[in-house]
Amino acid sequence: MIKHFLLSLAAVGGLAQAAPSLQQFFEPAHFKDAAISPSGRYVALRVGDNALRDGMVVIDSETQAVVGGTRLAGYDIGAIRWVNDNRLVYNVDDSKLTAGETEFAPGLWAINRDGTDKRQLAEHRIAYVIGSLITRHVEPWNTFLMNERGAQDSEFIYARRPEWKEGSHVVERIDLIKLNTSTGISTTVNRPTAAQGWMLDHRGEPSIMVSLKDGKQTIHYRAPASREWRALSTFTAYGKDDGIEPVGFINDQQMLVKARLKGDKAALHTLDLVSGKVDPEPLVSLSDYDFTGSMVYSDKRLLGIHYLGEARSSIWFDAGMKAAQAEVDKKLPGLVNIITPPAVPEVPWLLVNSYSDRQPHTYLLFNSKTGQLKVVGASHPDINPAEMGNQEMVKVKARDGMQIPVWLTVPAKGGKKLPMVVMVHGGPYVRGTEWGWDSDGQFLASRGYAVLEPEYRGSTGYGLNLFAAGFKQWGLKMQDDIADSVKWAVEKGIADPDRICIMGGSYGGYATLMGLVNDPGLYRCGISYLAVTDIPLLYDGSMSLLSDLPEDYKNYGVPVLVGDLENDAAQLVATSPLKQAARIKRPLLMAHGSEDRRVPFVHFKKMRNALEDAKADAEFVEYVGEQHGWYTLQTRLDFWGRVEKFLDKHIGAGAKAK
Known part of the structure; x- marks a missing residue:
């Protein structure tokens, strides 16, 4: 487990002593990004x-x-x-x-x-x-x-x-x-x-082009000498992962690709650009995660790789960068320290992005010759790391024996039998989160809630078995994984069984609604936003969940991943929050953007009508002009202010005894 250390007050300067307000969590970052010039x-x-x-x-x-x-x-x-x-x-x-x-x-x-x-x-x-x-x-x-x-x-x-x-x-x-x-x-x-x-x-220079047609993906390569394109590999784009994904280049003869050649996890392999063959021995492999990363170049040569495991980290092939990383990590212990060298270096300055689960991003400059390290700016300078919650990864055994990765954040003061919020990530076929400071989870932790974030089956980044086990499991085993994670937290004494609320956006909003349908005894309340409320609505003429993605995905991907309208018709009815709205008996907060393209407003409108007909205990919020996410500070403050009051009423200090 990653140990938690805090930057000294001198390093980050002027940290607030009072717990951050709602606005300090959700206002725009003071320093949003940093980019070092080619020379440094x-x-x-x-x-x-x-x-x-x-x-x-x-x-x-x-x-x-x-x-x-x-x-x-x-x-x-x-x-x-x-x-x-x-x-x-x-x-x-x-x-x-x-x-x-x-x-x-x-x-x-x-x-x-x-x-x-x-x-x-x-x-x-x-x-x-x-x-x-x-x-x-x-x-x-x-x-x-x-x-x-x-x-x-x-x-x-x-x-x-x-x-x-x-x-x-x-x-x-x-x-x-x-x-x-x-x-x-x-x-x-x-x-x-x-x-x-x-x-x-x-x-x-552009050397890789990816095309997609009839459910097949092709990787094209353009050699620098001939300047002619040729196909390197063609494979099925959707379903089980049997293809390659270009990641970077070593030189004109070798490319680095992500591939799943041995076992469950995808690794980084070398591909010979002349023969088109992939070296079966991985260059980088992770025991618990699929490889995800990017190449770090300087002077047009590969220095190292930034990659994501539990947290972000780096592998350096260059001796100088390896030494610089060791020195920075020594000066900033317990933090993720991502170093970016200049593209055409003339001076010894390197850019450092430093953070942890408790500390928001801080940008620094490190002099590889003198060892000098100086702060450039902090994204959220009013956040005091000492008041933030501790985040860790745990493994939970689902009812069928599958191991489910779960992120747990507990308030800084810790405690047992805490009120808990289960945050379900969207996608659903993405990785939910990683180790690092997050405004949503830390805001809830700062208000005294434990936060549980399951990487349910269907989530990516944890191997093929977990991903493939989520095919056509909306509202079924994917939902069971979330419930089993909650039961684990109760059994461990972390969560108070009478004070648990489920919340999420997009697919997470769908899972929130289905959680209240399937497991009403497990959750005291639910917060669903930007939610898919009926799977068949993904297909109809009101646009689709994937309307801003290739039509090819709708035709070939959705039937495999989510369900087929004809062959899976009965299942889609049983797992439709809209069709099961009368079964929702717990208090519910629902919100949606009127201009949502990914999950059109009709999902919210139909669900609202169904819940009102069922006389459900539900509160509805429409954010006019917002799309698939909360874009303005005004909307974020309004939404999270409502969340804070809703949680306090139902599972917080203001909650009545069950």
Whole structure:
């Protein structure tokens, strides 16, 4: 188990002594992100507060003096990337509007680090733009930054351009463009077929393209010498995982792929780009987790790998980076310390992102020559780690013997027979959480609740057996895993059996409703938001749960993972909260966004009508303009304020005896 140590007050500076308020948990982070320049000489920070729009500040790594940046009137700076040591690109956002009110695309802008030569690179969805650069050539609004850093050694970047199927939210293909950030001139990268994904190699050049057709996924590779695309591998896209997933490159002859060749867990393997064969011996494998990670490059060579196990960590092949990690971990014990080196280093400064289950993210700079470590900024400086709960991973045996990973967070003061909130993650075919500070769970812990987060069957990241066991198990064994986790917490004396509430969003909202249907004696109340309320509604003309994902997924993935309308009709009725609404007898809080595309508002509307007809003890909240999540601070504060009062009334200090 990871031991808990706290950064010294001198390290993080000015920590609050009082328990954080609702707003301190859910307000935007003060420091949202940090990016080190290619040389390491500068760091770009995305900063904000409740009064000002999010801006970008560029500081000198050595002196921490501000040397540039920008802030826009009426808009927030979004994601930031370095193009080269003098130039950056960023998109914009508007945190004051709900997602449904946002009538513009993020757009794309470039600027020199000193704030000069600002250029609009991509237009917004609607006619107006920021500033007067509309007369210059700009790319279409559907031009987005890639997640990868790129080469950072020229004026060019690569950007994604999704193209939607006419009249729908379905992405038909994703083109890749090469864009000059100084002139605005672009070219489209050639492709052999419609693409659904792209990956850059160790030089920052596009070398992998992923296509999807008729339930089959194909990995295409473009060799740097020939510049011609060829298919590396084709496999079934949905169901049991028998394919490969590109992760990164070692050099022009070897690529790194995620594959499940031996046993239950996916590992990192080397693929020979000439023969197309995968080395059966893994380069990196984890005993309890599927490999998930990313490559760390500097000077266009592979230095190491960032990966996710119980927590995030790093493997370094480079001796210098290995030594730097050891020194940083010594100075900041008990914390996750993720180090990012510059792409083309000229100075010894490295960027460090440090956090724990109790401490929010803190950004620091580390000098690998002198050992100096200095704080750049903290995401939530008013959060006192000493007042946060302790999070740990436990294993719970389900009723059929399957081992279920479960995250448990208990209040800082600990205790036995605590009131408990069971938080069910969405997806459902994703990993729910990881070790680290989380505003939702820590807010509940700060109010005295134990928090239980089961990684029920169907969850990814814990091996094929757990994932595949969730096929067509909505409301059935997936639901049993959640209930068995709760019973474990009661048996261990952690939870008071009379004070347990279940809550979740999206699939978690569905599981909350089905929890009240299947196990009314287990839960005192439920909080369901953005919830799927009827599986057949995923298929009908009101759009679908997967409406903003490829049509191919709806046709080939949903029948395998969730259920087939004809063959599984009886099961879908039995596991429909809408059809079983009259069985919900416990107090319920339901919330939904009026513009939700992933789970359309009709799910909420029909469920509300059914519960009102059944005279259920339910409270309903509609957030006008919100989509699949709470976008504005106003909505977050309202929702979590309602949650706090609802929990206090039913399982907290204000609860009446059962």
